Amino acid sequence: TNKLQVSGEMKRCYDFLEMTSRSFAAVIQELNPKLRDGICLFYLVLRGLDTIEDDMTIPGAKKRHLLESFHEIIYQKGWTFKESGPDEKDAILLVEFEVVIAEFLRLPTEYQEVIADITRRMGAGMAKYTRSRVVTMDDYDEYCHYVAGLVGHGLSRLFAVSGLEDKSVGENLELANSMGLFLQKTNITRDINEDVLDGRCFWPKAVWSKYAENEEEIISKRNRDNGLCALNEMCVNALSYIPHVMDYLSQIKEPSVFRFCAIPQVMAIATIVLCFNNANVLDDNVKIRKGEALKLISQATTMDNVKRVFYWYLVALEKKNHPGSHMYEEVRKITDKAKKDI
Numbered sequence: 068t069n070k071l072q073v074s075g076e077m078k079r080c081y082d083f084l085e086m087t088s089r090s091f092a093a094v095i096q097e098l099n100p101k102l103r104d105g106i107c108l109f110y111l112v113l114r115g116l117d118t119i120e121d122d123m124t125i126p127g128a129k130k131r132h133l134l135e136s137f138h139e140i141i142y143q144k145g146w147t148f149k150e151s152g153p154d155e156k157d158a159i160l161l162v163e164f165e166v167v168i169a170e171f172l173r174l175p176t177e178y179q180e181v182i183a184d185i186t187r188r189m190g191a192g193m194a195k196y197t198r199s200r201v202v203t204m205d206d207y208d209e210y211c212h213y214v215a216g217l218v219g220h221g222l223s224r225l226f227a228v229s230g231l232e233d234k235s236v237g238e239n240l241e242l243a244n245s246m247g248l249f250l251q252k253t254n255i256t257r258d259i260n261e262d263v264l265d266g267r268c269f270w271p272k273a274v275w276s277k278y279a280e281n282e283e284e285i286i287s288k289r290n291r292d293n294g295l296c297a298l299n300e301m302c303v304n305a306l307s308y309i310p311h312v313m314d315y316l317s318q319i320k321e322p323s324v325f326r327f328c329a330i331p332q333v334m335a336i337a338t339i340v341l342c343f344n345n346a347n348v349l350d351d352n353v354k355i356r357k358g359e360a361l362k363l364i365s366q367a368t369t370m371d372n373v374k375r376v377f378y379w380y381l382v383a384l385e386k387k388n389h390p391g392s393h394m395y396e397e398v399r400k401i402t403d404k405a406k407k408d409i
C-alpha cells in the first residue's frame with residue numbers, strides 16, 4: 068500500500084481503520100485503488116454510526132437525532148463529537164471525524180451518493196431499534212438488514228460504480244443483503260453471553276422465550292439444555308444464508324474484491340459451526356483460534372477454495388450433529404443439500 072500517495076487526512080483515516088479492526092484494515096488496504104479509499108471511508112462512516120448506536124450514555128432522543136441526521140453530518144466540514152461515553156472504544160474517531168468528512172467530500176460524487184444513501188437508511192433503522200426490542204423473526208431480519216444487509220447493498224453498488232464488477236452486482240441486492248445477514252447473524256449468535264451481560268439481547272424473543280423466562284436465563288447454567296436449544300435454532304437460522312453467499316461470491320471477478328468479500332464469510336462459517344451445540348457460547352465469547360483464522364484467510368482466494376472451505380466446515384457440522392441434538396433434522400437437511408451443491 069503506497070501510503071505516500073495519499074493526502075495527510077487520508078493517512079489519518081487509514082490509522083483509524085487500523086485502530087478499529089486491524090486484521091480487516093489490511094484487507095481493505097489491499098483493495099484495488101479504484102475502491103480502496105471509498106471503502107475505507109464507507110467503513111469509517113459506518114463505524115461512526117455504530118459508535119453512536121452502541122453508546123449507552125447518549126440520551127435516547129439525542130441518539131436518535133444523531134443517527135437520523137448522520138447522512139447530513141458527513142457533509143458538514145469540521146463536524147466533531149466530543150461527548151462519547153468514556154468506555155466507547157472508537158470515541159477518538161468521532162472526536163476527529165472532521166478528517167473522515169474532509170476525505171469523504173473528495174470522493175467522486177457517485178461514491179458519496181451511495182455512502183450517504185446507505186448511511187441515511189441505516190441511521191433511520193438504528194434509530195427505530197433504540198426504542199424497540201427484536202421480538203419476531205421479521206424484527207430479527209429487519210434489524211440485521213439495517214445494520215448489515217444495507218452494508219452489502221452499499222458495497223455492491225460501489226463495486227459496480229467503480230467499474231471493477233458487473234452492473235448486475237449492484238442490482239441483485241437480495242444476495243448482497245444475505246452476505247450481510249450471514250455475518251451479522253453469526254456475530255449475534257456468538258456474542259449472546261457478552262450481550263446479555265451488557266444488558267442487551269439481539270436474539271429474537273420468538274426463539275429464546277420458548278426456552279427461558281427472561282434474557283438472563285438463556286445463558287444461566289441451571290437452564291443449560293434449554294439454552295442449547297435456543298443456540299441451535301439461532302445457528303440454523305444463520306446457516307440458511309449459505310446458498311446466497313455462494314451465489315454472491317460466484318459473481319465477483321476482481322481478485323482484491325473477491326478476497327475482501329470472501330474473508331469475512333469463511334470466518335463466519337468457521338464461527339457458526341464452532342457455535343453449534345457448543346455450551347461454551349453461553350458462558351464465554353468463543354472465537355476461532357488465530358491459527359485457524361490465518362489459514363482461512365490464506366484459503367479465501369478463489370471460488371473453488373472457498374467452496375472447499377465451506378464444504379469442510381459443513382462436514383464438521385455434520386459430525387457435531389448427533390441424533391437427539393436440537394434441530395438435528397434441520398441440520399441434516401442443510402448438510403445434505405450443501406454436499407450436493409458445493
Ligand SMILES: CC(C)(C)CN1C(=O)[C@@H](CC(=O)N[C@@H](CC(=O)O)C(=O)O)O[C@H](c2cccc3ccccc23)c2cc(Cl)ccc21
Nearest residue numbers: 088089090091110214215218219246247250251327328331
Ligand atoms: C456488521 C458488519 C458485518 C457489516 C460489519 N462488517 C464486518 O464484519 C466486516 C469484517 C470485519 O470487520 N471483521 C472484523 C471482525 C469484527 O469486527 O467482528 C475483523 O477485525 O476482522 O466485513 C463486512 C463486509 C465485508 C465484505 C463484504 C460484505 C458484504 C456485506 C456485508 C458486509 C461485508 C463489513 C464491511 C464494511 Cl464496509 C463495514 C462493516 C463490515
